[in-house]
Amino acid sequence: MDFASLIGIILGFALILGAIAIGGSSDVFINVPGMMIVAGGTIAATFLTVQFRDVLNAFKAAWIVFTRDRTNAQEMIDTMLELSRISHRHGLLKLGDIETNSHVLRRAANLLAEAASEQVIRNTLQNEIDSLISRHHTVQDVFKKMAMYAPSFGMLGTLIGLIQMLSALKDPETIGPAMAIALLTTFYGSLLSTVIFLPIAGKLRARTLVEVTNLEIIREGCISILTNDHYAHVYEQLSSYLPEDSRKPLRLGKTQDDANGKKT
Structure with a gap:
């Protein structure tokens, strides 16, 4: 569970609702027709823009x-270092037996076990990276479009409310409530855009960057393993994906174990 996202959503709505409650009656912020215009219009426009399958995805x-x-970069580096140890002790063929939930890592390990060339491994994993970026961009684009449509339909609802208000100017006492109702749709559109759709798009983009980094670690780690780089060299190459203050120190005892494993 991503607690940062959960806290952000709860805190955002809590502050907004709290400000509404402190300012007076909250009943005036409820307008079903306005919600229908903003929510229904946003969904309809999104379906018109992108495929239904992409919205569901x-x-x-x-x-x-x-x-x-999410799997962080340090965990992926540790995994690749473990694969390096296995290859030095038992050979590349042993990597075909590893168990992992990552289909990309499993595919990369199978390529190593099959003694694929460096170019094949690099091209295959680069294709995986490009495909992931493309898929995630489509997903992010859905929420970006919804964040764009929601305020627009909010403004459309406000215009509808103003037209209805101006058509009933004979009764001055109704102008104030009618204006408030007209402005509610703009409020709904801005709320959906800034509290829900844009943050979700931003979170998806952040997750994409993390997953791309993990795939790059897999790619470079596999190339290092294929070229039979020393365990410490694999560590130095992959640790560059982390900030310096976040890097784990190299446990040299592992490399000594590898050396002993080779001798036996």
Whole structure:
């Protein structure tokens, strides 16, 4: 569970609702026709712009991002270092037996076990990276479009409310409430855009950067393993993906174990 996202959503709505409650009656902020215009219009415009399948995939991806923990770069580096140790002790063929939830890592390990060339491994994993970026860009674009449409339909709802208000100017007492109702749709559109759609798009983009980094670590780690680089060399190359103050110190005992494993 991504607690930062959960805290952000709860805190955002809590502050807005708290400000509304402190300012007076909250009933005036409820307008069903305005909600229908903003929510229905945003959904309809999104379906007109992108494929239905892409919209479903976008919401599925958002759910996965908010409910599943991500694999950080340090964990992926540790995994590649473990594969390096296995290859030095038992050979590349042993890498075909590893168990992992990452289909990309499993595919890369199988390529190593099959003694694929460096160019094949590099091209294959680069294709995986490009494909991931393309898929995630489509998902992010759905929420960016919804963030763009929501305020527009909010303004459209406000114009509808103003037209209805101006058509009933004979009763001055109704102008104030009618104006408030007209402005509510703009409020709904801005709320959806700034509190829901744009933050989700930003979170998806952040997750994309993390996953791309992990795939790059897999790619470079596999190339190092294929070229039979020393364990310490693999560590130095992959640790460059982390900030210096976040890097784990290299445990040299592991390399000594590898050396002993080779001798036996």
